Amino acid sequence: MTEPTNWLTAEEQAAWRGYLAMLRHVSTSIDRQLQDDAGLPHGYYQILAMLSEAPDRTLRMSRLAEVTMTSQSRISHAVKALEDRGWVQRAPSTEDRRGHTASLTDSGFAALVELAPGHVAAVRRLIFDRLSPEQIVALKDITDSITKPNA
């Protein structure tokens, strides 16, 4: 027995396509801005940002994967690329010999400091300049509903 398909209503379809349009628009703009400014994909920027907020600007690889909501494999490749630029330093973990840590270097921190204003400005221009305070609250509410674990 297969359930009959529960197609989207007109409102749902409009919202879904709006979601996709927003997604493409914001992602491509953010990516392009970081690419132009630093040749850096957004995911790599997020790694730098998360490291910058961590104690000693250092995180375990697995923890870095968690906070950036991505796979260990991706982190492994990305950290290698960032290490090649001299922005991140990898080291074996002292507490678990399977593990490795990634640390933001001074040069990586300097790059982030230089990049952050343009990035924030882009986020603001693309999103927050366009939303009312009520819409910002609503957005947070919606993203929470979609992201929270199943009931």
Place this chain on the structure above:
Amino acid sequence: MTEPTNWLTAEEQAAWRGYLAMLRHVSTSIDRQLQDDAGLPHGYYQILAMLSEAPDRTLRMSRLAEVTMTSQSRISHAVKALEDRGWVQRAPSTEDRRGHTASLTDSGFAALVELAPGHVAAVRRLIFDRLSPEQIVALKDITDSITKPNA
């Protein structure tokens, strides 16, 4: 003179990170579902879907790029891959000899018919089952605000 950076407020930062979390969650789930069911990335599914809605299930390449909100280059590569699967057929445009059209084949349409229910179910489960009617309206409103051309 460089403007002082207008950093995000706590609410804005929370909304932005919520947005990123939603994005990752939804994108990876949708992509994985289509990948498992048909070895198809979401962008390719969108091409099939847009073609299926077009007259004669046919669109110019440039028009296909517009409606899927992506680059001509990507469309060109993607259509080639879909043509290799026999799901899309390319042909020179009759009205403009620079142009080409892409048409959904019967086999491509059949694939879409088979795929659509699972895809819709995933969209529903990930998004609309989790949002109230008011939230759905708010989402559409937010995406419109972010996507609409500058004032």
Place this chain on the structure above:
DNA sequence: GCAGAAAACTTGAGAGTTCAAGTAATGCGA
């Protein structure tokens, strides 16, 4: 205290995207 399972990474291959450059046809201004 010893397998066997699980965890933490890494690696390499395959696939998709982007970017820059190239080709061919069309539009337009003088």
Place this chain on the structure above:
DNA sequence: TCGCATTACTTGAACTCTCAAGTTTTCTGC
């Protein structure tokens, strides 16, 4: 109507991401 900019598309290379497989520790149950 000639020349030049523009449009429409393709292509190849570089890069990122995903997926599966492999290595090395650590954990767990007996």
